[in-house]
Amino acid sequence: MELRIALIGFGNVGQGFVKILARKSPLLAERYGVDLRVVAVSDRSKGSVYDPGGLDPSALLSLIEEEGSVSGYPGGVKGMGSLATIRETDSDVVVEVTPTDLETGEPGLSHIRAALEAGKHVITSNKGPIALAYGELSSLARESGVELRFEGTVLSGTPAISLATEALAGAEVLGVEGVLNGTTNFILTRMEEGVDYEDALREAQRLGYAEADPTADVDGWDAAAKLVILANVVMGADLSLGDVEREGIGGVTREAVARASAYGRRVRLLASAWRSGGAVAARVAPAEIPLSHPLASVSGVTNALTLRTDHLGDVTIVGPGAGGVETGQALLSDLLAVARSLRARSGPPL
Amino acid sequence: MELRIALIGFGNVGQGFVKILARKSPLLAERYGVDLRVVAVSDRSKGSVYDPGGLDPSALLSLIEEEGSVSGYPGGVKGMGSLATIRETDSDVVVEVTPTDLETGEPGLSHIRAALEAGKHVITSNKGPIALAYGELSSLARESGVELRFEGTVLSGTPAISLATEALAGAEVLGVEGVLNGTTNFILTRMEEGVDYEDALREAQRLGYAEADPTADVDGWDAAAKLVILANVVMGADLSLGDVEREGIGGVTREAVARASAYGRRVRLLASAWRSGGAVAARVAPAEIPLSHPLASVSGVTNALTLRTDHLGDVTIVGPGAGGVETGQALLSDLLAVARSLRARSGPPL
Numbered sequence: 006m007e008l009r010i011a012l013i014g015f016g017n018v019g020q021g022f023v024k025i026l027a028r029k030s031p032l033l034a035e036r037y038g039v040d041l042r043v044v045a046v047s048d049r050s051k052g053s054v055y056d057p058g059g060l061d062p063s064a065l066l067s068l069i070e071e072e073g074s075v076s077g078y079p080g081g082v083k084g085m086g087s088l089a090t091i092r093e094t095d096s097d098v099v100v101e102v103t104p105t106d107l108e109t110g111e112p113g114l115s116h117i118r119a120a121l122e123a124g125k126h127v128i129t130s131n132k133g134p135i136a137l138a139y140g141e142l143s144s145l146a147r148e149s150g151v152e153l154r155f156e157g158t159v160l161s162g163t164p165a166i167s168l169a170t171e172a173l174a175g176a177e178v179l180g181v182e183g184v185l186n187g188t189t190n191f192i193l194t195r196m197e198e199g200v201d202y203e204d205a206l207r208e209a210q211r212l213g214y215a216e217a218d219p220t221a222d223v224d225g226w227d228a229a230a231k232l233v234i235l236a237n238v239v240m241g242a243d244l245s246l247g248d249v250e251r252e253g254i255g256g257v258t259r260e261a262v263a264r265a266s267a268y269g270r271r272v273r274l275l276a277s278a279w280r281s282g283g284a285v286a287a288r289v290a291p292a293e294i295p296l297s298h299p300l301a302s303v304s305g306v307t308n309a310l311t312l313r314t315d316h317l318g319d320v321t322i323v324g325p326g327a328g329g330v331e332t333g334q335a336l337l338s339d340l341l342a343v344a345r346s347l348r349a350r351s352g353p354p355l
Numbered sequence: 356m357e358l359r360i361a362l363i364g365f366g367n368v369g370q371g372f373v374k375i376l377a378r379k380s381p382l383l384a385e386r387y388g389v390d391l392r393v394v395a396v397s398d399r400s401k402g403s404v405y406d407p408g409g410l411d412p413s414a415l416l417s418l419i420e421e422e423g424s425v426s427g428y429p430g431g432v433k434g435m436g437s438l439a440t441i442r443e444t445d446s447d448v449v450v451e452v453t454p455t456d457l458e459t460g461e462p463g464l465s466h467i468r469a470a471l472e473a474g475k476h477v478i479t480s481n482k483g484p485i486a487l488a489y490g491e492l493s494s495l496a497r498e499s500g501v502e503l504r505f506e507g508t509v510l511s512g513t514p515a516i517s518l519a520t521e522a523l524a525g526a527e528v529l530g531v532e533g534v535l536n537g538t539t540n541f542i543l544t545r546m547e548e549g550v551d552y553e554d555a556l557r558e559a560q561r562l563g564y565a566e567a568d569p570t571a572d573v574d575g576w577d578a579a580a581k582l583v584i585l586a587n588v589v590m591g592a593d594l595s596l597g598d599v600e601r602e603g604i605g606g607v608t609r610e611a612v613a614r615a616s617a618y619g620r621r622v623r624l625l626a627s628a629w630r631s632g633g634a635v636a637a638r639v640a641p642a643e644i645p646l647s648h649p650l651a652s653v654s655g656v657t658n659a660l661t662l663r664t665d666h667l668g669d670v671t672i673v674g675p676g677a678g679g680v681e682t683g684q685a686l687l688s689d690l691l692a693v694a695r696s697l698r699a700r701s702g703p704p705l
Contacts, residue, residue: 173514174691176689275617316683316687317675321672342521
């Protein structure tokens with residue numbers, strides 16, 4: 006089976022995904038019987054190229070590395086904008102990996118709407134559109150008879166959405182608790198090692214873990230967006246970002262971290278959602294976690310998520326929460342899930 | 356969609372599964388659009404009953420509680436043996452949950468063969484047949500065009516198989532490491548608290564965690580069987596139980612546990628498989644795990660599994676590893692996965 010992919014956005018995550026394809030396409034074809042063929046790439050700053058015969062992943066990566074743009078790709082149609090690429094190319098799946106905007110969701114939101122309206126499956130790691138408009142987008146996908154998957158929005162390739170909705174199908178998720186942001190985790194880990202908040206933040210910025218404007222991470226917006234996605238998708242809530250009670254790590258002192266340590270605890274930016282009356286309440290705030298809890302085993306850019314379930318009690322998953330190839334893995338597992346269900350659909354009727 | 360279930364075995368796990376159905380059938384129908392209908396139950400010692408119209412889960416549970424047998428069920432056909440129940444009832448799925456035999460795989464192995472040959476999907480939590488004959492049984496399922504799922508064989512309802520093969524599809528599992536046996540975990544946890552091995556073992560027996568003959572647990576056979584399943588299914592190995600280098604916890608002293616503790620480590624019965632040359636090597640043995648590792652956060656009957664992957668490095672899942680309802684959850688998630696792929700198959704062709 007062939008899945009023809011239009012890739013919208015070719016930054017760190019888009020490149021991580023294409024790196025996987027460059028290395029593994031023959032193996033994926035052999036093991037999963039699926040030919041994942043990127044036919045179009047469109048990026049606001051890195052140019053665009055469309056070739057219905059398929060683009061060569063290695064050639065795309067070399068061009069980005071050498072020229073910072075795909076415009077020099079030999080052959081193909083150049084210069085199509087993202088919406089034209091979504092609507093006018095011969096593609097089955099739109100992979101949307103443009104930068105996240107938690108206020109407007111754009112440009113991802115318009116991209117995803119256009120793709121679903123055009124009857125194309127959508128796979129994204131873009132938190133903005135899913136945190137802001139999951140209800141609308143999932144209805145649109147249902148109406149169009151296509152799939153909308155977004156594993157990469159929460160813990161990069163570490164399964165969170167598919168863990169709760171598929172691997173744990175039938176169990177009720179009563180609550181979630183997670184250490185969902187790598188940057189604050191890195192800063193708090195450095196503070197445990199005796200570094201001041203300001204110095205740890207500067208170090209995170211130097212290493213590329215934190216942005217020049219670190220607000221999204223240290224003030225808890227990134228964790229809150231992931232929490233909203235989890236609450237809405239796996240707990241059936243209907244939360245907006247503004248519904249999350251939110252406190253960042255700016256007020257955490259080195260002394261507080263050391264005091265927690267002395268009592269066998271670790272300070273982490275904890276994201277929690279729980280049922281409260283008929284609704285779901287959600288909070289992101291620094292919390293002291295006992296070392297004996299699996300969530301406390303998480304340092305640096307590793308993240309962790311505990312699902313509180315009816316049949317199993319707590320189930321915790323620990324793994325990387327960011328990275329280009331790591332998030333590319335989320336896109337890949339979503340694509341293979343789409344392939345599985347398409348293959349079942351084309352099998353003999355029952 | 357209706358899935359008609361023949362339940363072979365009605366012990367702790369079978370009852371745990373039926374308890375879930377008794378409580379949740381309406382919710383499952385609403386949320387997943389699937390009517391999970393048990394039409395037959397057959398148990399070597401608790402009798403059998405078949406009613407093509409469906410059996411009432413609550414009535415089955417009351418009968419077991421009050422009479423220890425389903426023979427008093429009002430109506431239906433009584434006294435069919437397990438093979439007749441598998442072959443002659445009008446059922447879509449056989450759920451095989453008879454007791455595990457790691458030497459012969461029986462009676463589960465014959466049950467599963469008969470079901471697959473009869474063109475029925477099979478869902479099982481029975482380690483014996485899968486550890487001994489995964490290759491044969493999966494080929495048979497493919498030839499018959501049906502599904503064979505066995506999530507419950509490794510960590511009860513905590514996802515291990517579906518985590519590696521579906522949620523992490525596309526990633527290569529390079530190795531696995533796990534604390535896969537709850538009984539030894541309980542004993543080692545008690546030894547950390549200062550109890551001698553013999554006393555901790557007797558306590559585990561009193562609490563029903565360990566059998567009168569504790570060999571399967573304390574000598575590592577149970578963990579080895581789970582490891583063989585993992586290695587063969589998620590690493591593409593072809594191991595037999597005898598290929599696993601195996602050392603139980605009988606030689607672990609209270610002093611060794613205390614010494615590890617003093618160095619910030621915990622002794623656990625660790626099951627590991629790794630690639631070695633072109634093959635896969637596997638080992639079950641007591642090991643000291645640093646407290647900072649997520650596998651060390653596991654106490655008592657909680658289990659944990661680390662998957663070593665190419666795209667994500669280590670991904671660890673922590674959750675219950677045994678229990679009637681917990682293993683019932685594994686059967687349920689497998690049933691819902693079968694329902695998903697059947698529903699896709701009956702959708703419009705592409």
